[in-house]
Amino acid sequence: MTALHTPITEEQIRALKVGDAVTISGIVFTGRDAVHKYLHEGGALPPGVDLRGGVIYHCGPVMMKQDDGSWKCTAAGPTTSIREEPYQGDIIHQFGVRGVIGKGGLGEKTLAACQADGCVYLHAIGGAAQVLAECVKKVRNVYFLEEFGSPEAIWELEVENFPAVVTMDSHGGSLHKEVFAASAAELAKRL
Amino acid sequence: MEKLAETLIELIRRTSVEIPDDVNRALIASLEAEKKGTIAEGALKIIEQNIELAKRKSQPICQDTGSIIFYVDCPAGFDQLDFEATARAAVTAATKKGFLRQNSVDSLTGKNDGTNVGPGAPTVHFHQHRAPEVSVRLMLKGGGCENVGAQYSLPAEKLSANRDLDGCRRVILDAVLQAQGKGCGPGILGVCIGGDRATGYEFSKQQFLRTLEDRNANAELDALEQDVLKTANELGIGPMGFGGKATLLGVKICAANRLPASFFVSVSYMCWAYRRQGVNLGAAGQIEKWLY
Structure with missing residues (x-):
């Protein structure tokens, strides 16, 4: 088990290989469909959001506003990442992202960006919204809440020991590619 | 009111907060069958913790x-x-x-x-x-599992799927292959053979109202359900697509009449959080x- 703390260095990322279990502590920013499209179309990050050495989490959490105006995260599992494939590689490159948390994996363009820029894909357990919400110690801020709505906003989360598995590394390795090829071969034998 | x-x-x-008993039983059986120390086993352990936590905290x-x-x-x-x-x-x-x-x-x-x-x-x-x-x-x-649903129109030449039960089997298994871990497996398939584009998907989803233990009253469909379940679990896709044994927890199939011109096979995928x-x-x- 490798413990990662944000901001993460390129050296730490390059040391990771497909199949490694990690925990993430520090700051992560949620960002999903609307945010990726917006950034890819040239939109600026709001002041206060710095992704350099940072982690994007593909997640639309359930957030409850408390009486004192703060937010409580009551469910926070990953959403399917493949929808961000048209944008993710460019965003990694442009903003210096070191880690992308999501589920289901991403494709060739992102894999190439991980290799070129030093980034990894960190697979969280889909559907495990309660286990992962327990890792969110504080909701520090929210951006684009009005524009994109709660699930699509950028939430700045303080996390501790958030569990994930490296399924795409910075050396061209992808568990998703491996499992697809192996399962396609097994299926071909059974048709 | x-x-x-x-x-x-x-x-x-x-x-929203409790998994039905039949699904929980199937998940526990998957966890027990998974190879120890693998990331697939780790995923199923987190899933089990999550089920317990959601119920206790009354949160989704x-x-x-x-x-x-x-x-x-x-x-x-x-x-x-x-x-x-x-x-x-x-x-x-x-x-x-x-x-x-x-x-x-x-x-x-x-x-x-x-x-x-x-x-x-x-x-x-x-x-x-x-x-x-x-x-x-x-x-x-x-939405993750909804996105990996698929509707096939037979014959589907690329998959060598003709208008018969073998053709249905081929396209259903193709849907499992294409879904990989994106629908949050181990998943459950609801399938409708026949119908039109709308009713095919509609009936495929209604199959999820059956419990996992429920067996199909139609012998041919029952055999197809068992066969697809067994075959899918031999593919090594595993929980979350991490590789492993538990790719599907169940397969439920129904048939509806079709037009002579149409032969749809509609496949809905349900995530483990069923x-x-x-x-x-x-x-x-x-x-x-x-x-x-």
Whole structure:
């Protein structure tokens, strides 16, 4: 088990290989469909959001506003990442992202960006919204809440020991590619 | 109406925070069968912890509380308009309580007003029967698994799938292969052979109202269900697509008549966070009995 703390260095990322279990502590920013499209179309990050050495989490959490105006995260599992494939590689490159948390994996363009820029894909357990919400110690801020709505906003989360598995590394390795090829071969034998 | 609203909020809460017993049993069996020390086993352990935690904290199993689909069996004369109005109010109330995420987006403007109510949301299917009972079943189906559903038109030359049961088997297994871990496996398939493009998907989803242990009354379909389940679990896709044994927990297939010109096979995929519950209503709208 490798413990990662944000901001993460390129050296730490390059040391990771497909199949490694990690925990993430520090700051992560949620960002999903609307945010990726917006950034890819040239939109600026709001002041206060710095992704350099940072982690994007593909997640639309359930957030409850408390009486004192703060937010409580009551469910926070990953959403399917493949929808961000048209944008993710460019965003990694442009903003210096070191880690992308999501589920289901991403494709060739992102894999190439991980290799070129030093980034990894960190697979969280889909559907495990309660286990992962327990890792969110504080909701520090929210951006684009009005524009994109709660699930699509950028939430700045303080996390501790958030569990994930490296399924795409910075050396061209992808568990998703491996499992697809192996399962396609097994299926071909059974048709 | 007040009692019915209360009942529906409780139905939504329980559906969102508790996994049905049959699904939990299947997940535990998958965990026991998975190879120890693998990331697949690790994924299933987190899933088990998550199920326990969601129930204890009365918070959503998955943050994507999904499409909200009610299935109502009712006698003739049942007031469907009143029921639907109450269901819509209950959905908004349950959202405020945090049992549902603010999950409904205007497709044209992109706005999410936070109510979970709008055109087509929630969906209520009514079915009349010649019995006095009113039963309400609820399914919450997340977007990740909805996105990996697939509809095939046979013959599908690339898959060598002709208009027969072997062709159906080929396309259903192709759907499993293409889904990989994107639908949050181990998953459950609901399949309809036949129908049109709309009814095919509709009937495929209704298959998720069956329990996992339920066997198909039609011998041919039963054999196909068992065969697809066994074969899919030999492919090594595993939980979350990490590789491993548990790719599917169940396969449920129905058939509907088709036009001579059409032969659709519609495949709906349900994630492991298989949220379905149901109640029989008493005369005042109270919960008389839980159905799963």
